[in-house]
Amino acid sequence: MMRVGLIGAGFIGRNHFNQYERLGGRAKVVALCDKEADRRSGDWSKVGGNIADTQGTRRDLGGIRQYAEWKKLLKDSEVDMVDICVPTYLHAQIAMAALKAGKHVLSEKPMALNVRDCNKMLAVAAESPGKFMIAQCIRFWPECVWLKEAVDDKRFGELKALHLRRQASTPTYSEGNWIQNPELSGGAILDLHVHDVDYALFMLGKPRWVCAQTYQRTGGGYDRVHALWQYRPDLVVQLEGFWDMFPAYSFNMGFTARFENAAVVFDLVGGKPLTVQKPDGSIETPPMRPDDGYFNEICYFLDCIERNEAPRVSTPAESRDAVAIALAEVKSALTGKVVAIK
Ligand SMILES: NC(=O)c1ccc[n+]([C@@H]2O[C@H](COP(=O)([O-])OP(=O)(O)OC[C@H]3O[C@@H](n4cnc5c(N)ncnc54)[C@H](O)[C@@H]3O)[C@@H](O)[C@H]2O)c1
Numbered sequence: 126m127m128r129v130g131l132i133g134a135g136f137i138g139r140n141h142f143n144q145y146e147r148l149g150g151r152a153k154v155v156a157l158c159d160k161e162a163d164r165r166s167g168d169w170s171k172v173g174g175n176i177a178d179t180q181g182t183r184r185d186l187g188g189i190r191q192y193a194e195w196k197k198l199l200k201d202s203e204v205d206m207v208d209i210c211v212p213t214y215l216h217a218q219i220a221m222a223a224l225k226a227g228k229h230v231l232s233e234k235p236m237a238l239n240v241r242d243c244n245k246m247l248a249v250a251a252e253s254p255g256k257f258m259i260a261q262c263i264r265f266w267p268e269c270v271w272l273k274e275a276v277d278d279k280r281f282g283e284l285k286a287l288h289l290r291r292q293a294s295t296p297t298y299s300e301g302n303w304i305q306n307p308e309l310s311g312g313a314i315l316d317l318h319v320h321d322v323d324y325a326l327f328m329l330g331k332p333r334w335v336c337a338q339t340y341q342r343t344g345g346g347y348d349r350v351h352a353l354w355q356y357r358p359d360l361v362v363q364l365e366g367f368w369d370m371f372p373a374y375s376f377n378m379g380f381t382a383r384f385e386n387a388a389v390v391f392d393l394v395g396g397k398p399l400t401v402q403k404p405d406g407s408i409e410t411p412p413m414r415p416d417d418g419y420f421n422e423i424c425y426f427l428d429c430i431e432r433n434e435a436p437r438v439s440t441p442a443e444s445r446d447a448v449a450i451a452l453a454e455v456k457s458a459l460t461g462k463v464v465a466i467k
Contacts, residue, residue: 127152130204132195134164138210144420158192165191173298199226214309217242224253235319236444243445258436259444262418263324268391268399273328282385286361289321292377293368295343307346318366323447336463337454342369352454
């Protein structure tokens with residue numbers, strides 16, 4: 126059984142905790158760290174987020190060791206794997222320390238706030254015995270896995286156009302409002318839009334160049350981006366990410382993929398299934414794999430540890446590339462020029 130030390134019991138830490146509870150004997154949270162006393166003791170009534178917690182806001186953490194400081198959790202010899210769910214500006218520091226302490230490390234996206242820190246993390250991981258993966262949940266999201274398979278096996282012919290979208294109201298739930306400080310979160314581009322940057326990389330590899338336009342409307346850094354990625358002249362790839370909407374606006378992630386012989390549409394909002402429309406007008410709703418990307422990414426990381434294999438579905442180098450390309454979009458927006466991707 127994998128003994129997990131979870132650092133950060135906020136929105137996504139609570140979500141991961143719920144996933145481990147579903148894993149039965151395969152993995153168990155044995156230690157929990159949060160700087161806030163109520164959160165590390167299982168009172169999650171003040172934890173918010175853009176996806177509701179259906180399991181209630183209080184947990185009995187009897188038997189789970191509680192730490193106020195992450196450095197102390199890393200010294201716990203009965204922790205095999207560390208799951209890092211703290212604000213983004215802490216990812217690099219904690220991940221490197223955990224790897225140096227000999228732990229397996231799953232760390233939330235984005236990998237870090239800049240490419241320099243990502244490269245430092247890669248260097249430490251290369252010298253460390255533990256497995257390392259960034260929790261890029263979209264690579265494991267059933268509809269997104271399905272679309273990548275359709276692109277790869279060309280069941281509908283070539284992909285001709287792709288629109289990835291991630292749309293939200295301005296986040297107000299983070300502890301101390303760190304998320305609206307771009308120096309701590311990277312703003313909407315590194316916090317929200319990076320999911321689609323990473324997914325496009327997963328599906329199509331690196332583009333030749335990107336161009337983008339961004340907006341700052343809410344005072345929390347860039348809170349909207351519209352980008353075009355160039356691969357080849359007969360493929361249009363458009364990515365849209367924003368969190369500048371009013372509070373009542375429901376969170377949505379989705380895509381429209383135009384293939385030679387089909388149009389595939391998915392939007393999370395409203396709970397509608399992914400649809401495939403054929404040129405003759407017929408519509409199919411193919412069955413999806415069970416479970417969401419959060420559960421699936423954790424299961425995959427555990428697979429890798431159990432098989433003693435480095436993660437391949439999502440590599441830390443690709444997560445670094447996602448940060449680099451997201452920042453290239455910002456550069457494009459600032460300069461008004463396309464930015465070549467190496
Ligand atoms: N994969 C996803 O879909 C997804 C969704 C949300 C957030 N995230 C990522 O997860 C990370 C956390 O985001 P969140 O929404 O859970 O934020 P949050 O503010 O809800 O939770 C962060 C938690 O970390 C704790 N914390 C802060 N500093 C700490 C420290 N020094 N030591 C111990 N605990 C500390 C806070 O008290 C809080 O409980 C971010 O990097 C974010 O980008 C990913």
